[in-house]
Amino acid sequence: MIELKNVYKTYTRKGISIEALKEINLKVEKGDIFGVIGYSGAGKSTLIRLVNYLERPTKGQVFVDGHDLGKYSVKELRAAKKNIGMIFQHFNLLESKKVYDNVAIPLILLKKNKDEIRQRVLELLEFVGLADKAGSYPSELSGGQKQRVGIARALASNPSILLCDEATSALDPQTTRSILQLLKKINAEYNITVMIITHEMSVIQEICNKVAVMEQGRIIEQGSVLEVFGHPQHPTTQNFVKTVIQNSITDSVQKSIKREPGSGIYKLEFIGQCASEPILYKMIRSYDVQVNILFANMTEIEETTLGKVIVQLKGETAEVDKALSFIKSSGVGVEEVEKHDVNYSYN
Known part of the structure; x- marks a missing residue:
């Protein structure tokens, strides 16, 4: 055209x-x-x-x-x-x-x-x-x-x-x-x-x-x-x-994050149908991991829901790995944040 x-x-x-x-x-x-x-x-x-x-x-x-x-x-x-x-x-x-x-x-x-x-x-x-x-x-x-x-x-x-x-x-x-x-x-x-x-x-x-x-x-x-x-x-x-999607952790939350052995911070991206599914709830019920939600945002683009969540997971390495595998298999994008860096935004 x-x-x-x-x-x-x-x-x-x-x-x-x-x-x-x-x-x-x-x-x-x-x-x-x-x-x-x-x-x-x-x-x-x-x-x-x-x-x-x-x-x-x-x-x-x-x-x-x-x-x-x-x-x-x-x-x-x-x-x-x-x-x-x-x-x-x-x-x-x-x-x-x-x-x-x-x-x-x-x-x-x-x-x-x-x-x-x-x-x-x-x-x-x-x-x-x-x-x-x-x-x-x-x-x-x-x-x-x-x-x-x-x-x-x-x-x-x-x-x-x-x-x-x-x-x-x-x-x-x-x-x-x-x-x-x-x-x-x-x-x-x-x-x-x-x-x-x-x-x-x-x-x-x-x-x-x-x-x-x-x-x-x-x-x-x-x-x-x-x-x-x-x-x-x-x-x-x-x-x-x-300017239209809040995509970073607030300063106060950043300051409160505690780095502990066995913990990691992950960016999760939910697109479309998986954004309406209780995936995190199922993960918590199924795996022995502690979940701290640091940031969450949902928006609609082209009639499709786009969700971005940043979580801190704590638990035994094998259990955390199983939990992350479950999330990925549910259609959620997963990216680990560098452990030495907590001052970041979610792009």
């Missing part, structure tokens, strides 16, 4: 070259809700502007639906862009036009007749929950309502791709959640591929199935959201994950 191959983007200002993007390789499959996350200046907004060729790559190729946008004529590129909708952080509505007219703009540019325009606009306003706001001006709307108008406008030409550039960063948490659910509904009901640019990991957690993490113009990590949340590799990714 969307593919960037070895893409670079360089800007030149007053004789000084700035590399905004370096060696970008990225693939978004049809039906994905694909998130791109990074701190300010990471290059994520430049990346999304390449997808609809608002920016052209200095080097590399951008493919949409298997076609290299760089090989299109001006006319062909204009036609291709009709298949790509875009919503913006600050809505980009025409304040002098009513809601109805703002949504109708793409259809007017496509030279649709008035009946077609009216039917499509009213259908979209109903879909985004603004059927009663057709005659209102943007100044009369809340931020969330303005973004819903922007979404309706982006959907007017029946695109197969919807690009979202920081679409929720100007909204409060409750409104953000409602907009994200609307995007999820669009993806499911219209089968539209969604690409989201954000600096908020909670947005990725809420609706994305895949994610790419950017830093200084490069993609430093990418994969399924479950993979990246469960096993973040790069320090920047780990920092993002920590």
Whole structure:
């Protein structure tokens, strides 16, 4: 659906070259809700502007639906862009036009007749929950309502791709959640591929199935959201994950940990069905080991439960080994923490 191959983007200002993007390789499959996350200046907004060729790559190729946008004529590129909708952080509505007219703009540019325009606009306003706001001006709307108008406008030409550039960063948490659910509904009901640019990991957690993490113009990590949340590799990714998943032992607990002969500390990872099973309870009942739970967290990602638990086990070596074997056989990931190190976080 969307593919960037070895893409670079360089800007030149007053004789000084700035590399905004370096060696970008990225693939978004049809039906994905694909998130791109990074701190300010990471290059994520430049990346999304390449997808609809608002920016052209200095080097590399951008493919949409298997076609290299760089090989299109001006006319062909204009036609291709009709298949790509875009919503913006600050809505980009025409304040002098009513809601109805703002949504109708793409259809007017496509030279649709008035009946077609009216039917499509009213259908979209109903879909985004603004059927009663057709005659209102943007100044009369809340931020969330303005973004819903922007979404309706982006959907007017029946695109197969919807690009979202920081679409929720100007909204409060409750409104953000409602907009994200609307995007999820669009993806499911219209089968539209969604690409989201954000600096908020909670947005990725809420609706994305895949994610790419950017830093200084490069993609430093990418994969399924479950993979990246469960096993973040790069320090920047780990920092993002920590904003939505508490994954470290508190200072007070760290100070209270007693290192004793025959004890060990283990990180346990529960994914999916095993997260709802009483595995630790069964282990305690079946094996002669003492269990001290130092940290536990459960979260839901892609409708899958991800549990992370850190425990201290004490007992005879053979008995502890049997207990750990039981846990592993139950589908739980097990990693022993270095015994000389208790000042750690669970990544």
